[in-house]
Ligand code: SF4
């Protein structure tokens with residue numbers, strides 16, 4: 001007889017793990033070597049740029065901001081050394097974003113998560129916080145011992161903890177403080193901040209960034225990379241078999257044997273792996289993983305395990321780079337007795353490089369040929385046209401003149417539309433009525449109401465284009481735009 005099965009009986013609570021795995025604290029050990037030196041160098045460069053760039057001065061002439069990099073929100077300007085961008089030129093930021101995204105793809109296709117391991121702010125600040133922690137509390141073993149100790153807190157330990165958190169908070173505060181300096185003249189804002197005369201928004205931003213830096217770099221650390229950041233997932237979908245990733249060369253490392261046993265077996269002519277199972281690669285890993293288990297989402301590819309293993313290999317007299325930047329193709333080639341091959345130049349790296357070069361080239365070209373005089377015209381919507389008592393037709397426009405130069409300019413306005421039409425700028429009585437002129441102050445915009453009137457005999461029956469020209473009568477620089485002249 002068939003027995004009816006209750007679906008609930010098919011599983012038990014033991015079949016499922018907990019929905020949330022408690023964090024295992026990671027105690028990365030310090031290490032020295034090539035990749036550690038690269039990381040120190042890049043950390044010093046990134047932090048140096050971030051903290052000190054707002055203090056770099058750039059002479060833009062009298063009355064203009066003298067800060068090399070400044071996001072001037074009240075005046076809607078962005079200054080980057082010799083470049084000054086206006087809100088109308090937001091497409092440069094689009095270009096920058098495209099270059100940044102494609103550069104990330106390019107890095108990924110060449111050397112895996114180079115961004116994550118060396119340049120990501122989370123990595124840089126976490127590394128800095130670890131350095132402070134090591135300096136005050138000691139290296140891996142010491143820190144583990146101190147954390148496990150059940151002794152009542154001694155004064156020495158309490159002072160260590162207080163000192164560590166104070167320095168962390170100081171770094172976090174400086175990080176938030178540096179951020180607001182990009183939005184105002186840095187030396188002035190520093191004075192205002194210390195005398196409590198800075199705008200409230202500056203203190204709010206500093207507070208928020210102090211808190212996020214302290215929490216993300218001091219406490220969350222590798223959890224940000226593993227659980228919060230979307231890039232590892234996206235990166236995994238963008239990679240290919242030729243991308244170089246931090247790889248344990250298991251063809252060389254396995255079978256793992258102790259140093260002593262390996263020497264004995266080699267003396268007997270037996271084949272043994274180079275990995276001596278010392279766990280140094282695991283001890284230095286900031287995400288606490290074992291790279292010998294193969295590619296893992298948690299691996300930020302910082303290369304520190306390469307340094308750790310190289311140090312071990314050097315000590316035991318074996319060739320270095322048992323762990324190194326490589327791919328599975330080469331592991332298989334070596335197993336087949338073939339030499340490894342590396343393909344940096346391949347369709348995807350060529351396409352990414354071409355996109356970066358093309359977008360960068362267009363941006364440079366447009367910057368080099370950028371006009372310092374511009375005009376925008378907006379046709380009145382309501383009414384779109386007016387018939388006057390003498391039969392002539394009048395259209396009204398809002399004209400915006402942009403003087404991006406560092407000096408005042410006298411600008412003449414012309415409009416080529418219906419035959420014999422006249423133009424008039426409201427509020428401007430020009431000595432040459434057919435060609436109104438106005439002064440546009442340096443680094444500013446002027447908005448005008450402009451009327452184009454077509455006499456009765458030349459009334460257009462349908463919409464015809466009107467070409468507006470604005471001319472700097474001193475330098476002869478011209479800017480133009482087109483709109484329409486319509487009949488009611
Ligand atoms: S550091 Fe090298 S030798 Fe030591 S366990 Fe890791 S891979 Fe093996």
Ligand code: SF4
Pocket residue numbers: 246281284285286287288289290291298299300301302303304305306
């Ligand atoms: S496995 Fe190696 S490369 Fe990956 S995160 Fe750990 S130390 Fe860095």
